[in-house]
Amino acid sequence: MSVLVYTENTNGSFKKSVYEVVSYAKAIADSLNTSLTAISIGDVEQSALTALGNYGASRVLNVSSDQLKQFVNQAYASVIAAAADQIGADLIVLSNSFSGKGLAPRVAAKVEAGLADGAVELPDVSSDNITVKKAAFSGKAFAITELTSAKKVIALNPNSFELRETGGNTTVETFQPDIPGNDLAAIIQDIVRTTDKVTLPDAEIVVSAGRGLKGPENWGMIEELADVLGAATACSKPVSDAGWRPHSEHVGQTGIAVSPNLYIAIGISGAIQHLAGVSASKTIVVINKDPEAPFFKVADYGIVGDAFDVVPRLTAAIKAY
Numbered sequence: 001m002s003v004l005v006y007t008e009n010t011n012g013s014f015k016k017s018v019y020e021v022v023s024y025a026k027a028i029a030d031s032l033n034t035s036l037t038a039i040s041i042g043d044v045e046q047s048a049l050t051a052l053g054n055y056g057a058s059r060v061l062n063v064s065s066d067q068l069k070q071f072v073n074q075a076y077a078s079v080i081a082a083a084a085d086q087i088g089a090d091l092i093v094l095s096n097s098f099s100g101k102g103l104a105p106r107v108a109a110k111v112e113a114g115l116a117d118g119a120v121e122l123p124d125v126s127s128d129n130i131t132v133k134k135a136a137f138s139g140k141a142f143a144i145t146e147l148t149s150a151k152k153v154i155a156l157n158p159n160s161f162e163l164r165e166t167g168g169n170t171t172v173e174t175f176q177p178d179i180p181g182n183d184l185a186a187i188i189q190d191i192v193r194t195t196d197k198v199t200l201p202d203a204e205i206v207v208s209a210g211r212g213l214k215g216p217e218n219w220g221m222i223e224e225l226a227d228v229l230g231a232a233t234a235c236s237k238p239v240s241d242a243g244w245r246p247h248s249e250h251v252g253q254t255g256i257a258v259s260p261n262l263y264i265a266i267g268i269s270g271a272i273q274h275l276a277g278v279s280a281s282k283t284i285v286v287i288n289k290d291p292e293a294p295f296f297k298v299a300d301y302g303i304v305g306d307a308f309d310v311v312p313r314l315t316a317a318i319k320a321y
């Protein structure tokens with residue numbers, strides 16, 4: 001069995017989640033005593049492709065095509081399936097990122113594989129059936145899934161596996177499969193907002209605020225705390241529904257699911273729908289003036305106090321540190 005990992009690029013470069021999924025696929029390939037091949041689709045610089053060797057990919061299939069400049073689920077899935085066929089891969093690993101969520105089931109259908117999406121740790125590969133621990137019910141529970149099919153697809157939840165640099169080398173090869181015409185029938189246009197801030201899905205630290213902040217005019221202190229920590233900002237659903245913050249910052253069951261190393265929740269009650277998207281965070285700090293706020297039940301550290309008093313003092317203390 002050889003292993004294929006899909007390395008998604010964002011505007012031609014790889015984000016941390018790519019090195020994470022390559023490290024994860026490499027660890028599985030090592031357990032299976034086999035090699036790891038990566039597939040990259042789109043215009044990515046040669047140096048970035050070569051750098052995949054440092055995380056364990058011994059070979060990179062590089063697909064560069066004008067037809068594939070835009071991400072199109074069906075076409076990308078066909079290309080990944082063709083690559084798996086070409087190298088005889090029985091296991092395909094992807095990131096369970098926003099686009100990975102659409103891609104993974106399509107790839108699995110094309111190669112007739114069982115799918116475990118939302119994997120949170122290394123699978124058990126000690127038998128032909130691979131057993132995967134995965135997040136279920138919007139992160140409220142874990143499920144143990146056994147993949148019994150000959151071919152298998154695993155999609156790893158972002159921020160679930162550490163980066164592992166192996167110091168290895170890779171060879172980059174051009175790969176040009178035929179793309180079925182139907183796959184390109186619908187073209188999706190990406191509208192990418194550029195920002196110099198840390199983006200939410202990739203953030204190691206997230207500073208998040210809720211209705212306790214009273215109004216959009218009070219987000220200056222949230223942004224200042226995020227700036228001193230190098231963090232991304234997030235918010236609860238009612239905050240984005242009210243237009244206080246953009247929808248791209250809404251975390252939870254119906255928003256983005258995050259699992260940073262540190263999640264700071266300020267003036268957020270901790271409703272179950274909010275927790276569904278943040279409870280996988282490694283450390284949770286809650287600042288709330290109500291000692292009975294449900295969020296404290298899942299907090300690693302809690303501060304009972306008024307956000308308008310606590311947050312500026314916290315920011316000043318971190319600046320002084």
Ligand code: FAD
Nearest residue numbers: 210211212236237252253254267268269273274289290307
């Ligand atoms: P509130 O519940 O109003 O809580 C505000 C908190 O701020 C309180 O705990 C209060 O004690 C505290 N506070 C007030 N003033 C201060 C102060 N000065 N200093 C410190 N603390 C203060 N919500 C999400 O967030 N994400 C989702 O994805 C999501 N999906 C949903 C899906 C469905 C189907 C439904 C029904 C609901 C969903 N919700 C979601 C909404 C969710 O149920 C809650 O209503 C919401 O999370 C509450 O937001 P909040 O904590 O900001 O506001």
